[in-house]
Structures are given as structure tokens and as C-alpha cells.
Amino acid sequence: MAGVGEAAQPTVEVREALADRAAVEQRASRDFTRAAPPAVAPASPVPVATPSPTPDRKKPPRKVVRPKHPRPVAGLDQRQMDNAKAIVDVGRDMRLPRRAMVVAVATAMQESDLYNLASDVLPESFDQPHQGSGSDHDSVGLFQQRPSSGWGTVAELMRPAYAARAFYAALADVPGWADMSVTGAAQAVQISAFPDAYAKHEKRATTVVAALS
Template identity: 45%
Template sequence: MRLSHRGRLVLNSVLALATVGVALVVVLGWKSATRPFQPAACQATAAGSTFQVSPEQMANAATIAGIAVKRHLPARAATIALATARQESKFINVDYGDRDSLGLFQQRPSQGWGTPAQVRDPVHATNAFYDALVKVHGYQSMEITKVAQKVQRSAYPEAYADHEPEGRVLASALTGHSTAALTCRLGDGFRPGGATGLKRYEQALPHEQAPVRVSRIAGVTGVRLAVTDPTLAWSLAQWSVGSAERFGVTRVYVDGRVWDHRRPDDGWRASPEGGRGVVVLFTDADLPRP
């Protein structure tokens, strides 16, 4: 049968649609057989607001907030520091900046913040920021644009205010004032830290958190942090989760809950394990039964 010009156009359209349909079936079938794309990310939620950053960024934010806890500074100090670091470096410990600016806070060695190596050390840089902050009279009630400018001497002080809401949420979670507020999804390349990660965690803890008695757990690669104050307990727990990629933390138990890197969508689920204080593991092995 010979088709008319109009008939040939219709037939060609049908064949084209059929080809697209087959291609879609092939693509969708391939996608269903593979793991859905899930980017690594950490998020904090408080007062109805949620902010998300990468695990690397959250680890640096955890250091900044943890040092505020160690120094017995108010959560407002952590908010200011976090908002400042977010504006200056996006929580990335960069090795470049304007003129000789470096690190999380873009501090300039030529202005007395320390040597280049020191200002790229997150612990030194954070303590240097707080040293300057506490000298600002009334900083707790002052607008963040004014107090951050007094500390940083920035050319664009109004930019700090843009990040105050994010700083407030992160500070609330990482100082323990908001419970079960911070969780992380780690990337496919994540591996438990094991004995090496545990050792690095123990070395960092006294520099980045309030003093706490640490004891290793027999039969598993992990530690128990002896703490009874609930706010401090959640600060330690969420600092540990925020630092999970950095140290290879696999699970954190606190207050009858657990964060497990293998079940990131569960957040902080109820758990009868863990016992008192905060338990931090660096292996996927089970906790020994009491």
C-alpha cells in the first residue's frame, strides 16, 4: 500500500516516539538497577530552619563551635564565629585569600594573627578569633555586622549578617542546645577509622571540646565519654557526628539514641544500647553485650 505524504509523516512520528520510548525504558531500567545518587552532606536543624553543608565543612564548623564550648563561651560567640567563617571561607580551610589572608577566618599573618601555618590550623585560628571577640565590649548584644567587623576589619562587614541564621542553627546544634539536630550522610568512599581514627579523635578531643573523662571500650574500637550534663553530652555527640568523616566515626550513642553512618536517613533513632554518657565507635562491629 502506498502512503500519502501526510501518512508518511504520521508513520515517521510514531516510529520516532517508539524509539524514544525504548531509550527511556533502557535508561530507567539501568537506573533502577543501580544505587540512586546520594551526595554526601551534613545538615543541622533548629527553630524550624535547616542548613546543609558538606562533611568537610561541617567538621570545621564543629571545631569552631566545640572550642566555644571548651572556653565556656555563650552560644552567641559560636554563632558569630560560625557566621564569620561561613562568609570568609565557606568553612573550607583554604590556603589562599586576599593579599596574605589564609584559613577558615581569612586571617592575615601580617596583621598579627600568627604565622601562615598557624592561621591555617583551625584550632589556632579559632582561638585567635575568640581571643579578639571577647575583647569587644558588649559583643553578646551587638549586631553581628558590628562585632564581626571589630574583630575582622573586613571591607564588606554587612555580608556577615547574611549568614547569621545559618550560624545560629549550627551553633545551637553543635553546642548541644538543640538535641538530635545534626546528622550526616557520608560519601561512598567513607571507611571506618579503626584504631588510627580513634587515636586521632582522642588527640583532638581535648583541644576542641570541654574536658571529659575518656575510656576505651573493651572488645570494640571505640570510647565512652563520661558526661552527665545533657547539654554537654549532646554537644560532644553532635561534634562527633559532624567530625565523622574526619575521624572515621561510624556510630554515636547518647541519651537513648544512636546515629549510624549505615542508616543516615534515620537520623537519631531510638536505641537501647550505649548506656550512660556518650559512646563513639570507629568500626561497624557490634557493641559488646553488658
């Protein structure tokens, strides 16, 4: 028994239990490792769509649009200028040189003053679009071509485009026409009673063709 004033001493069994408990608590304290927070991967930047470059497409060449009614030049009125345009357009379609167009326009200036004429001796010619009439046998149209000579029908020859094509075809059949004077080339096709009459129209015809081509 402990005396009065002395603290009671734990028994051996109690001391051993306390020692064992302290050892367990110390070991648990050493072994305890606080789990590190999971590593957070840095956020990847959101990809931004990059627009693909627009392919360099070449623009198609602008088509030249010629006015339906070109501005008259060289003293012509609108009807004459429109008829001259029809002659030049056919020459261009046939890929003829400008010289052929000058010959054709000069010829039409002499033959019809660049008007699409009916014939006073061919009543049916007045059924076709026309801009006056003439009385030189059965000659009709811009070039005063005669149906009776095999140039075409009345209806065909009174269409400016057809008449021009018939003239160019005949001109192409003339050997060396490109080396002839305008009046010489025109006369070789037309076989006119006034072979020198075409020469006076060369300058105006040249001006008209230049304006249209």
C-alpha cells in the first residue's frame, strides 16, 4: 500500500499496456503520409479553327459587250450605223482582216447608202423589213445583190447579215484581193458599171470600221 501523500504507481501490466499503446501511436504517426492532391493537368487551349486560305481563283476575262446601237460616226444616221455594224460583225465572225470590212462597208455605201433597200420591180421585197427602195433591176439589200444572178432569195438578201456573208464569200474568191485597192476589190465582186465609184467611200468606211472594231 502506498502511504498517504504518495502517488499511486501503476502496476507493471498497466505500464506495459501504456508503453505498447504509445509505441503504436508513434508508429502510426510516422507511417501516416498525407495524400498529395491529385495533379491537375494544365488545361489545354481550345483549338481555334483557322480559316483555310481562299484559293486564288482568276476571274474569267470580262466579255466585251458591244452596244446594240453603236453611236453613229462619219456623218451616218443610226440606221446606217446599225447596218454597218451588221457588216462588221459578220466579218469578225468569219475572222476576216479589217481590210475586208472596209471594202464591204465602202461597197454598201456606194450601192445602197447603207440602207436595206427593197426593189420596185420585186413586190415581194416589200414584205421584208426594209428602209426604202431602189429601181436597179431586181437588186435588193445593202449590197444591191440580184436574186436572178444567184446571190440568194429575196428574203435572204434583205437580211443584212446574210447579204454581208454572201459579199465576203465572193470577195474571198477573188485572187489577191487583199493587195488590191478598195475600189478594185469592190469592183471585182460587184462588176459595177461605175467601177471607180467606190474609191470616194474609203476614208469614211475606214472611220466606221475603226469605230466598230
